[in-house]
Amino acid sequence: KLKKRHNNAKAASLGCLPPPVLRSTNLIGNSILRESMKATKEDRGPQYVAEKLDSISPDCHTVKVPIIDYEIIVTRDPENARTLFTSPDFDISHHRQLSWMPLLGKGIFTSRGDIWKHSRALLRPQFAREMISDPQLEEHHLHNLWGQLTADATTGWTSKVDLAPLFFRFTLDTATEFIFGQSANSLLQRDGAKDLSRHFNAAKVWIDKRGALAKFYWLMNSKEFKEHCAAIHKFADGIVADRLAHPPEKSDPEKGAASRFNLLNELAKETQNPQELRNETLHVLIAGRDTTGCLLGWVVYFLARHPAVYARLRREILNQFGDRPADFRSLSQLSYLQWVINETLRVVTVIPLNERIALRDTVLPRGGGPDGKARVFVPEGTQVLIPLYAMQHRKDIWGADVEEFRPERWETYRAGWEFIPFGAGARKCLGQQFGRQEVSYVVSRFCQKYDRIENMEEGDGRIRLHHAIENRSGTGVQVRLHEARSATA
Numbered sequence: 001k002l003k004k005r006h007n008n009a010k011a012a013s014l015g016c017l018p019p020p021v022l023r024s025t026n027l028i029g030n031s032i033l034r035e036s037m038k039a040t041k042e043d044r045g046p047q048y049v050a051e052k053l054d055s056i057s058p059d060c061h062t063v064k065v066p067i068i069d070y071e072i073i074v075t076r077d078p079e080n081a082r083t084l085f086t087s088p089d090f091d092i093s094h095h096r097q098l099s100w101m102p103l104l105g106k107g108i109f110t111s112r113g114d115i116w117k118h119s120r121a122l123l124r125p126q127f128a129r130e131m132i133s134d135p136q137l138e139e140h141h142l143h144n145l146w147g148q149l150t151a152d153a154t155t156g157w158t159s160k161v162d163l164a165p166l167f168f169r170f171t172l173d174t175a176t177e178f179i180f181g182q183s184a185n186s187l188l189q190r191d192g193a194k195d196l197s198r199h200f201n202a203a204k205v206w207i208d209k210r211g212a213l214a215k216f217y218w219l220m221n222s223k224e225f226k227e228h229c230a231a232i233h234k235f236a237d238g239i240v241a242d243r244l245a246h247p248p249e250k251s252d253p254e255k256g257a258a259s260r261f262n263l264l265n266e267l268a269k270e271t272q273n274p275q276e277l278r279n280e281t282l283h284v285l286i287a288g289r290d291t292t293g294c295l296l297g298w299v300v301y302f303l304a305r306h307p308a309v310y311a312r313l314r315r316e317i318l319n320q321f322g323d324r325p326a327d328f329r330s331l332s333q334l335s336y337l338q339w340v341i342n343e344t345l346r347v348v349t350v351i352p353l354n355e356r357i358a359l360r361d362t363v364l365p366r367g368g369g370p371d372g373k374a375r376v377f378v379p380e381g382t383q384v385l386i387p388l389y390a391m392q393h394r395k396d397i398w399g400a401d402v403e404e405f406r407p408e409r410w411e412t413y414r415a416g417w418e419f420i421p422f423g424a425g426a427r428k429c430l431g432q433q434f435g436r437q438e439v440s441y442v443v444s445r446f447c448q449k450y451d452r453i454e455n456m457e458e459g460d461g462r463i464r465l466h467h468a469i470e471n472r473s474g475t476g477v478q479v480r481l482h483e484a485r486s487a488t489a
């Protein structure tokens with residue numbers, strides 16, 4: 001009670017007004033938490049948050065949500081997002097740290113303050129290098145993927161295929177090669193590699209549930225979760241130990257991978273601590289693999305549903321590159337391809353929810369009072385959720401056609417803080433360029449190889465946003481592909 005009085009007085013002295021409150025309807029005060037978990041289970045978690053805010057008013061963008069004995073703030077206001085990602089008063093919450101810790105240990109994703117700075121300084125230079133731009137790496141694994149898609153010799157059509165799991169295997173293979181210098185080669189279906197994928201998927205389900213329960217994260221612990229984490233650690237520890245025992249200059253030059261850039265080699269020049277090497281490499285693997293695989297899947301998901309978009313994209317790619325593999329720089333300058341990627345990121349939000357916590361008593365610039373224009377007081381320790389999906393589906397910002405997939409909107413749209421799919425500020429995604437390059441390259445190669453992608457999904461056609469930290473398609477990416485024989489060798 002004393003704390004409440006103190007907060008009210010401080011809020012008033014700072015010119016703050018309270019935002020609307022979204023209250024649970026049951027006695028314990030957890031009905032909203034339960035509803036949101038149910039919506040997540042039904043693959044409509046991000047939409048639920050947008051609908052809940054709309055239920056107060058379409059003009060309401062910031063709310064306070066009491067849950068049992070604590071309160072969070074939820075905001076889809078770009079001005080608040082700017083403050084959350086740039087003010088030193090906010091950083092990632094301990095909920096995120098504690099949820100991830102058993103799998104990842106201390107590293108860039110789970111740390112704050114000086115430990116985070118150290119990790120960021122270690123990793124950041126690696127992502128600035130030209131060396132990460134290696135189409136050879138993509139091409140090799142792309143051929144493994146295509147090896148699974150045989151087309152009928154007379155009709156040119158492949159059979160119906162779900163590309164989603166193939167794309168996740170593809171990005172596991174490219175990411176492990178980029179990070180460790182040796183690929184999991186899961187597309188070649190070695191048993192061990194298949195296991196790694198399985199352990200990752202299962203461990204993330206546990207982490208996600210721990211994150212959703214916030215301060216009650218510890219309820220989600222089990223022998224099974226620990227076993228998945230142990231299997232992943234074993235994989236990374238084996239490679240790290242091998243690398244420390246055989247530094248690159250002493251390794252066999254005949255082994256091609258040893259001479260190519262890989263993150264572990266570079267990090268091992270800075271630190272020989274096996275624990276640190278395991279943690280940082282696993283952090284990058286987790287941050288980069290599923291996000292990119294998921295984005296790739298969604299891009300093809302929309303291309304299959306929008307033949308005119310695919311036809312235009314294909315025309316532009318063939319005009320510029322013919323059937324030659326494109327270079328990354330040219331792809332990043334191909335406007336229509338980048339619009340398609342932006343529009344995909346906008347409509348489905350690969351990372352649908354970000355968060356921060358107030359490190360001290362502070363304020364958000366908007367959301368308070370009857371018109372939502374006043375500042376909002378945020379007491380120290382309050383978690384603030386930023387539902388990117390809800391922000392990217394605001395009609396007042398994006399227009400009446402906000403629900404439509406329309407890459408052409410990017411011709412004139414200049415996005416600001418309402419479009420931050422890779423985060424922003426000091427903790428902005430390190431792999432944005434890498435992820436976009438990988439997706440651009442694979443999509444361009446698909447355009448060269450296939451002249452049609454047909455949507456083969458049955459059912460009601462509803463977009464199902466399946467939450468696995470990132471937002472993957474709950475119905476997969478079910479298509480068939482038609483080979484363009486004349487355009488490709």
Ligand code: HEM
Nearest residue numbers: 108287288291292295350351421422423427429430431435
């Ligand atoms: C489509 C692909 C991707 C999306 C949508 C994405 C999204 C994000 C977002 C939203 C954040 C910020 C989290 C926060 O604000 O707390 C982030 C951070 C990060 N991302 Fe990505 N990412 C993608 C691909 C990648 C790739 C390919 C890599 C590495 C190879 C990567 C490495 C990282 C790292 C290391 C961080 C942590 C930065 C820090 O906390 O300082 N990401 N990413």
